[in-house]
Amino acid sequence: MNKEKAVVVFSGGQDSTTCLFWAKKKFKEVIAVSFDYNQKHKLELECAKSICKKYNVEHHILDLNLLNQLAPNSLTRQDIKVDKEVPSGGLPNSFVDGRNMLFLTFVAVFAKQRDINNIITGVSQSDFSGYPDCRDVFIKSLNVTLNLAMDYQFDIYTPLMWINKAETWKMAYDLSVLDIVKNETLTCYNGIKGNGCGECPACRLRKNGYLEFKNKYLQSQQ
Template sequence: MTHPSALVLFSGGQDSTTCLAHALTRYQRVETIGFDYGQRHHVELQQRQVVLRALRARFPAWRQRLGEDHVIDMAVLGQVSETSLTRDMAIELERSGLPNTFVPGRNLVFLTFAGALAYRRGLQALVTGVCETDYSGYPDCRDDTMKAMQIALSLGMDRRFLVDTPLMWIDKAATWQLAHDLGQQGDAAGGGDALVELIVEHSHTCYTGDRSRRHAWGYGCGTCPACQLRAQGWARWRPSRAAPSSD
């Protein structure tokens, strides 16, 4: 194995939880990093701890691989961003064509700090859940951006990093399927369904931070772009087993 260890950029959402499962099947030593940047959906920082505890409890094959968790204070990012993820404002499209949920430079900053931590911790791969398939057009989620960041981090720190993007070319329906496939490798009672159930019950994706409404696919407002993508992916992946939503 060229890269025996990894640092997962872990927000506590569906995508990053799936990426964490991917890392736990691929790397011998895995740590996690989260960022507090004043996000409106701050509840994700609470849920990420719930997800980590649940993974350790339900997946014995991964328990020994899952190491330390790190949370970085990135309040300055929220201070310089005028977006609907960092301000109490309606979610809408900007003149640029991008939604105002786009936080300029967020993934670039996250990867830079993750790289610095990985350097200190001796971790070789950075695993992140960005993708170009089901996304809102964010330029810092593109494959070219990730390749450029891999080169910049490796050159700037004089250490060869891998930026691992397991979701880059799959949609949300395929992300649900990937979680199911990965869960079958985690030695948990219930197999792949166990990881899907964990993601549904404990992960958080909703941009408004709403955990008062439970749907077949998890908790959320049901109307923000993140909820819509998650719900549509669930409906395409498991229409015959999806229970009616609470709406």
């Protein structure tokens, strides 16, 4: 196994950018892979490109427009507004069926061609908005499936799986990339960089996490 190389599933958002720099600390060579699935917040791909260029990370964007045809949702359809609240007993309309499964599967194919065993993704069961493909049991299951499907040893790392948004901000702080994550990433479902629109679920989660991080960790060090 090649333990010096890794591929990061990279959107240009807070979580994947934190994971990118986590990977850069852990592995000698890191490659970032992003996906174009006709998302409304396409600026995230520009953020991903910019971050990778600025911090010397090899970057690839793969075309996954088929996902938009298969699973219409508020992240890809102009005529569907993003839910401001998660529906009771259901998933928000920002959920894209099969997205993480497809992302990780295509990244695994990409990685194998380059003799890479390590894959990093920023999914989290602690603040996953009910998305079933962010759960630890799914990641472990897919890891086994990919190994069997390609007769190859993959190790999928999920550095954020058991931490919340405040702790994710703390990780960025500990990695000395807090300002990068705060100012150069795009998490907003409405496609606004940095602090975002402030209204969509992703922005509220990000903002509340930052305030908790600031109050709990930064003030305690002053």
